Amino acid sequence: MVVSMMQRQPKARSPSFGEARLDALQRHAFDYFLNETNPANGLVADRSQPGAPASIAAVGFALAAYPVGVERGWISRTDAIARTQASLRFFWTSARGTGPDATGHKGFYYHFLDMMTGRRAGICELSTVDTGFLLAGMLAAAAYFDRDSEDEREIRTLADALYRRVDWPWACDGGATISHGWTPEAGFLPYRWEGYDEAVLLYVLGLGSPTHSLPTESYAAWASTYEWKEIYGYEFIYGGPLFVHQYSHIWIDFRGIQDAFARDKGIDYFENSRRATHVQREYAIRNPLEFVGYGENFWGLTASDGPGWTTRRVRGIERSFFDYVARGAPYGPDDGTVAPWAVVASLPFAPEIVLPTIAHFQDAYPQVTGKYCFRCSFNLSFQTEADADAGWTSPYHFGINLGPVVQMCENFRSELLWRLMRACPYVVTGLRRAGFTGGWL
Template sequence: MRFILTGLLFIIGFFPVHSQQKTISDSALLTLVEQRTFNYFWKFAHPVSGLAPERTPTPETVTTGGSGFGVMAILVGVQRGFITREQGLDRLLKIVNFLSKADSYHGIWPHWMNGATGKTIPFGRKDDGGDVVESAFMFQGLLSVRQYFNLDKPKEAALRNTINYLWNEAEWNWYTQGGQEVLYWHWSPNNGWSMNHQIHGWNECLIAYVLATASPTNPVSVKAYHQGWAMSNYFYNGKEYYGIKLPLGFDYGGPLFFTHYSFLGLDPHGLKDRYADYWEQNRNHTLINRQYCIENPKKFKGYGPDCWGLTASDNYEFYNAHSPTNDLGVITPTGALSSFPYTPEYSMAALKHFYYKVDKRLWGEYGFYDAFSESKNWYDDQYLAIDQGPIVVMIENYRSGLLWKLFMSCPEIQGALKKLEFDSPYLR
C-alpha cells in the first residue's frame, strides 16, 4: 500500500493538475468565461443607473467607457441566452434614460459619475468635465444596441429614439477647441481647456475620430482625422520586432488594449486606409506582445507561450500601462483573452492556462480577476469594468462577429468610413 501511495505521489508531482476545475470542452469554457464576465455588468451593475462600477471596491463610482463596453456585453448576454431579450431591453432602457439626465458637457459625458445621481466625479483635479474618448466608447456600444433592438415594438422604439437623441446631442465639433483640425480629449466648465490634451494616434482613440466624423448633427471635418489623429511622433512605425512588421504605433506596439477598445465595434477584417491594414496592425501587435513574453528578457516567473498579455491593468503597486517597454512582471488576462479574434489558438492556450494551471486565486465570481504576478506572488482581488468588457465582446466577435456586424451596419459609420477613405467589406 505504501508503495502504491508513493507511486501516486510521484505521478502527481510530475503531472500537476489544477485542483479547482474539471476539464470541459473548449466551447463550454468560452461560454463559461463569457457568462461569468458578463455578470460583472449584469449582477454588479449599479442598481439605480444600471451602469458599470469602475471597479469592485467602488460600487458607487460608475465609468462611462467601461459601461459602453458593458452595454455591448448585455447584447452578448441576450444573444447567448444568459438573459432574455426583455430583460436586456429593460436594463438598457434604464441605462439610456439615466444617461439622458446625467451630467454632460456639450453632449459628452465625464469619465466617472455617481451611479445614483449622475453627477460628475472628477477623474483628476482639472478633469471634471466632458471626456471625448470615454464617451466614444459609450456611443460605440449604444449604436450597437440601437441596431440590435430593431423590432417594431413600443419599448424597442423608445430605446432607439433615446439613443438617437443622445447621439444627436453630442457636440463632437465643440471638442476641436474653436474649429482646430484635431479633437481635444477634455473640456470642463470649471477649467475650460486647461487639460489641453490633443488626441493623436496611434493608441486606443481611433473610434473617437470615426464617431466624430459620423455625427449626423455635429461632425468634425475629415481634415481632423488626417491632420490631427494621423499626425503624431508615435503614429507611423514600419519596423520589425521578432521578424514581425508593425505598421503603426510605439516600439513593440505598446499595451494590447490599443487592439481592443476601438475594435469592439469596428471590424478590422479588411479594414484599410492610406495608413494601415488594421487587421495586420492588430494581429501583428498581438503576436509581438506574445513573443516578447516568450523571450521574457527580464526572466519573470510564469511568462511563456501560454502565459502572455501585457496591457493596462492593476499591479502590485496600483495601476500601470504594461507593455514590452514597460514590463513589471504582470500578466493581465484581458490582454490575451480580448485578442481571441487575432490569435485564436494562442488565446485559447492562454485561457486554458489561466483557468486550469494558474493559482486558483485568479478565478472568481466575475471571471478572471484583473491581473497577477507570479514573480511577486501577487493576485489581484479586484475587477475593472474597462478590462472585463472587452473579454466578453471580443470572445463573442471571435465566435459569431455579433458586435462587429451590428456596429458596422450603422449607416452613419459606413458614411464616415467612406469619407475617411477607408476600405472595408461592409462598404462594398
C-alpha cells in the same frame, strides 16, 4: 497586398479549450454587468471595489453586452430592454452644463459618475474617449433592438438623439485633433488623441455625425502621427499596450477595409492587431527582464492594476513595481504584471496562441480567477510574505476589462457586434469619411 489571412481561416480551437469552456468564460464575465449595475439609472461600477464610482465606458460595454446575453440565453430580452432603457433615459435627462457637479456637457460625459446620483465623481475630466465607448454601446443597442414595439423604438430614438447631441468640433478646442478631455476648473486638458491608439473608434464616430461632425482633416492629422515599426520580424503600426489594438475592434470589423495609411503599408487594422498580439507573446518568450512566469503561454501587457508604487529586491534583482499604468511590450513599462483578460480580448486576432494561454492561466493560476472571470491582473515576481510563489493578484474586477471579454469572445464566435455595427449608418459614414474602402464597405 498583405491583408489579414485570419479572416479566411477556420476558427481554431485548442485541444484543451472547447466550446463549453469558452462559453463559461464569457458568461462569467457577463455576470459583472448583471450584478454591478444600478437598475434605477443603468450605471455600471468601474470596478468591484465597494463604493466605486460608475464608469461611463463600462456603461457602454454593458449596453453592448446585453444583446450578447439575450442571444446566449443569459438574460431575457425584456430584462435587457429595461436595463438599456434605464441607461439611455438617464443620460438623456441627466444634468448638463459647465457646473462642477453636472453629468456632462456638449454631449460628452464625465469619466466617472456617482453610482446613485449620476453626478460627476471627484475631480475627473469630461472624457472624450470614454464618451466614445458609451456612444458605441448605445448605437449597438439601437442596432440590436430593432423590433416594432414601443420599448424598442424608444431605445432607437434615444440612442440616436444622444449621438446627434455630441458637439465634436468643440472637443477639438481649435485644433485638428480631439482633446483628451475638459474640466470646468481648468478647461481643456493639454493632451490630444494623436498616434495610434484606442481612439480610432472616437474619430470614426466624430466623422459620422450628421449634426456636429469632425472635419476630415482631423482624421488625417491623427493618422499622421502613427509609428510604423518592425519588431521581432513583424511590421506593424506600433502601440505598446494590448488594449490599444483591441478597443476599437470590439465595435468595428476592420477585416479587409483600409484607410490611406493601411493601403500604403499593404495591411489592414485587423492584421495589424494580429501582429501586435504575436509581438506580445514573443516578448514574453524572450523575457529580457527575466520576470517570473513569462513564456509562450504567459503574456498580456496592457493598462491594468498593479502591486503599487514600490521597489523590492527579488531573487537578487532590484525591481520597481507600479500601480495602475499602461504597460506595454517590448518597450515597457513592464514590472512583471500581466492581464489575462487582455489575452482573451485578442481572441479574434490570434486564437491559435490565445486559447492555449487562457487555458494555462485558468489551470495553473487559480488565484487569478475570481467572482467574474479573470481578475484585472497578477504578478508572480512581486513576492509576498504569506506566499512568495503566489505573487500578487489584483483583488478587483473592472468593467472595462470584462466588457471586451464578452464582446471579443462573441465576435470570435458569431461576429454579433461586428454585424450590428456594420449596419449602423453613422459608423459606415465615419469610416468612409476617414478614407476607408474595400471589404464589406
